[in-house]
Amino acid sequence: MAKPVQIEVWNPNGKYRVVSTKPMPGTRWINLLIQQDCRLEICTEKKTILSVEDIIALIGDKCDGVIGQLTEDWGETLFSALSRAGGKAFSNMAVGYNNVDVNAANKYGVAVGNTPGVLTETTAELAASLSLAAARRIVEADEFMRAGLYDGWLPHLFVGNLLKGQTVGVIGAGRIGSAYARMMVEGFKMNLIYYDLYQATRLEKFVTAYGQFLKANGEQPVTWKRASSMDEVLQQADVISLHPILDKTTYHLVNKERLALMKKEAILINCSRGPVIDEVALVEHLKANPMFRVGLDVFEDEPYMKPGLADMKNAIVVPHIASASKWTREGMATLAALNVLGRIKGYPIWSDPNRVDLFLNENSQPPAACPSIVNSKALGLPVSKL
Numbered sequence: 001m002a003k004p005v006q007i008e009v010w011n012p013n014g015k016y017r018v019v020s021t022k023p024m025p026g027t028r029w030i031n032l033l034i035q036q037d038c039r040l041e042i043c044t045e046k047k048t049i050l051s052v053e054d055i056i057a058l059i060g061d062k063c064d065g066v067i068g069q070l071t072e073d074w075g076e077t078l079f080s081a082l083s084r085a086g087g088k089a090f091s092n093m094a095v096g097y098n099n100v101d102v103n104a105a106n107k108y109g110v111a112v113g114n115t116p117g118v119l120t121e122t123t124a125e126l127a128a129s130l131s132l133a134a135a136r137r138i139v140e141a142d143e144f145m146r147a148g149l150y151d152g153w154l155p156h157l158f159v160g161n162l163l164k165g166q167t168v169g170v171i172g173a174g175r176i177g178s179a180y181a182r183m184m185v186e187g188f189k190m191n192l193i194y195y196d197l198y199q200a201t202r203l204e205k206f207v208t209a210y211g212q213f214l215k216a217n218g219e220q221p222v223t224w225k226r227a228s229s230m231d232e233v234l235q236q237a238d239v240i241s242l243h244p245i246l247d248k249t250t251y252h253l254v255n256k257e258r259l260a261l262m263k264k265e266a267i268l269i270n271c272s273r274g275p276v277i278d279e280v281a282l283v284e285h286l287k288a289n290p291m292f293r294v295g296l297d298v299f300e301d302e303p304y305m306k307p308g309l310a311d312m313k314n315a316i317v318v319p320h321i322a323s324a325s326k327w328t329r330e331g332m333a334t335l336a337a338l339n340v341l342g343r344i345k346g347y348p349i350w351s352d353p354n355r356v357d358l359f360l361n362e363n364s365q366p367p368a369a370c371p372s373i374v375n376s377k378a379l380g381l382p383v384s385k386l
């Protein structure tokens with residue numbers, strides 16, 4: 001039998017029972033649920049990653065919906081438990097949902113929500129921060145200062161790479177990849193090369209217009225190119241940032257052979273998912289190429305790093321914080337709660353999950369719709385006309 005899990009209860013007499021597997025930032029998401037007759041149970045267990053057994057205990061015999069986290073394994077076992085408890089809604093508090101078996105959710109008629117849009121700029125800003133930190137060796141220099149090793153200015157001290165005029169490569173030019181590309185092109189006047197399965201038309205128009213603006217002001221215009229293969233990006237770019245979803249097609253997308261295609265002094269950034277890079281191959285590449293640098297927010301076996309990575313001076317590592325701004329995390333909590341609430345209430349699905357601003361406006365009631373349900377078509381759920 002599963003062990004009881006520690007919880008905090010809001011609105012005990014609410015008609016619908018909603019469980020959140022973690023406390024989440026802000027209070028708006030809590031208020032929105034309790035105003036709509038939900039009894040909310042928030043798991044306050046100290047353990048960071050809940051097991052399937054812990055979550056089964058949280059679901060119990062009656063549960064209308066669950067808000068969960070990307071660290072949890074949402075597969076057949078949990079969706080069948082949720083369905084047996086009468087639940088028909090689950091939402092990840094994340095845009096990525098590689099931890100969710102959507103086919104299993106479909107089988108049990110459970111809607112799967114995610115939280116796009118609200119984290120686009122925040123995540124892109126972290127990718128840009130890692131790019132700058134790697135190019136200018138900020139972490140190494142900071143450690144050097146704190147170790148009391150600075151004894152005066154020297155011509156060769158922590159010489160790094162200038163970004164202006166270099167080429168930024170983006171793999172996966174969706175919401176976050178495009179936002180990152182715009183930051184690097186506009187902020188640092190870098191040229192763009194990108195690879196995606198689809199054409200990033202708005203991004204291309206942006207770079208063209210910015211290039212024209214620079215030219216009209218007597219400056220070197222920036223350029224863009226849509227690469228016909230990922231290898232072309234790896235060979236040509238000076239800074240490469242990875243932003244695809246994680247699925248079978250992107251697992252170990254960057255492997256030993258592909259690392260070897262990159263420039264010896266290139267910078268590789270990963271704010272997507274750890275398994276997009278073969279991390280063992282990356283450690284070997286970092287050892288063999290001291291001028292090659294990486295900035296990693298995500299890891300293949302999170303929360304662990306592959307042996308040797310933590311010792312590499314040419315690697316900057318941060319603990320999956322790319323979406324960690326207050327506004328974004330509170331917004332993610334709101335969108336996840338509204339996905340679950342909307343499904344419980346039988347609301348239709350918002351027609352454009354990239355346009356979620358109306359749900360985030362604290363001064364008005366959110367629309368009566370689920371902001372983003374990834375399997376709405378498979379479940380035949382109606383689309384909102386709002």
Ligand SMILES: NC(=O)c1ccc[n+]([C@@H]2O[C@H](COP(=O)([O-])OP(=O)(O)OC[C@H]3O[C@@H](n4cnc5c(N)ncnc54)[C@H](O)[C@@H]3O)[C@@H](O)[C@H]2O)c1
Nearest residue numbers: 096123172173174175176196197244245249271272322323
């Ligand atoms: N580190 C973090 O905290 C953090 C935060 C937010 C998102 N993410 C990750 O970033 C991912 C992207 O988020 P998004 O909102 O930009 O999603 P998105 O769907 O807008 O963009 C993903 C892009 O990847 C492209 N793509 C898919 N398969 C590809 C392939 N094989 N090769 C090249 N491109 C491919 C898609 O066509 C799409 O344009 C999420 O799925 C999530 O895993 C991580």
Ligand SMILES: O=C(O)[C@H](O)CO
Nearest residue numbers: 093094095096119323
């Ligand atoms: O997919 C996501 O949303 C992130 O990894 C957490 O912000």
